Amino acid sequence: MSVVSRDEPSQPVAGDLAPKGPGLSRWGRRGTAGAVIAAGLEFDAVSHAYETAQAVDRVTLEIEPAEFVCLLGPSGCGKTTLLKLAAGLEVPAAGAIRINGREVSGPGGFVPPERRGVGLMFQDFALFPHLSVLSNVMFGLSDLAREAARNEALKALARVDMEAYAAVYPHALSGGEQQRVALARAIAPRPSILLMDEPFSGLDSRLRDEVRDETLAVLRETRATCIIVTHDPEEAMRMADRIVLMRSGRLVQVGSASDLYHRPADLAAARFFSELNEVPGIVAEGRVSTPIGDFSGHGATAGKATGEAVTVCVRPHGISLTEPGQGVSGQGVSGRLLQRRFVGEVELLEIAVDGIDQPLKARARILNQGADGTEVGAEVGVAINEAAVLVFPANGDRPTGARR
Secondary structure, three states: OOOOHHHHOOOOOOOHHHHOOEEEEEEEEOOOOOOOOOOOOEEEEEEEEEEEEEEEEEEEEOOOOOOEEEOOOOOOOHHHHHHHHHHHOOOOOEEEEOOEEEEEOOOOOOHHHHHOEEEOOEEEOOOOOOHHHHHHHHHHHHOOOOOHHHHHHOOOOOOOOOHHOOOOOOHHHHHHHHHHHOOOOOOOOOOEEEEEOOOOOOOOOOHHHHHHHHHHHHHHOOEEEEEEEEHHHHHHHHHHOOOEEEEEEEEEEEOOOHHHHHOOOOOOHHHOOOOOOEEEEEEEEOOOEOOEEEEEEOOOOOOOOOOOOOEEOOOOHHEEEOOOOOOOOOOEEEEEEEEEOOOOEEEEEEOOOOOOOOOOEEEEOOOOOOOOOOOOOOEEEEEEEEEHEEEOHOOOOOOOEOOO
């Protein structure tokens, strides 16, 4: 093994895209991250406030050993506070937190962070600038003899393909490289629970996908219980076994990515996971009547009285163009194409339809610009795929029907 000096940092060929040998990923050899004995984590009616602001409000949540959970929600919803409470960096104002059934915060006492078996990876990576990469990773291994700690640190660095940078200091690393070192430092002590606070938010979009996928591979190998904070619904859906959607310090909905996407708890939850076309509707004779068609599938009128007002939401991928005057199952309406923008695999369309104030927005796979005769300004038919329809009460509080 060779390491580099601070004055002469290693420069791999083509940076992070250097070719690897057989059996190697871009981040070293898969299957070599040290496994741990995962622990369960339980929040029992946990509340916490900062001065007069309620950050976490009576949260009850049980996370199974080795489960990967994403805390998802907008800024200020309590995600990071919940993470800090689990780590022991904050003390809850009410309720209890248990690890494997043992109370670590609550009326029964408080266990300090270093005795919880919990690892924490910060949003800004929080590497010590005055320590080398190797020393940063060794920092959390103080319980081991120095040589044993060094060996464990080097193993963690090898798994994220940063062993050659052991003597380099953080300022000489790119953002993606610093993320790798932070991950190595987090997994080196083999924590039973690993908490990550928006670890990919500082990376550019091109790098983020690769770093996220390789990070997930490393975390799955450790078999630790993982909780990651994110405000990106796609990231949560790609990574988590379960998603915990939060709003104003409370849990809105807990479930798989499919559960939350297809069966959102309310209109705000649906909006969080995708762009929506929202149009007014009226329940009439077992159907919901709207300016863009009538809908009856997926229990759209369940529990609703004739004449009741609802909000009908259609995801952009559920809208397609047809010949003028044609539709699907009588759901087609006429419109005028206002805009089309090519973005690679799909085109983004805006279509004006009589009876609604805002144009419908669609993501459609159609022919090349102009080749199908559908120019901007042309009259078109608009067909709605009922599987992409969601129906909510007019006040938007709770779903009432089509929830796929």
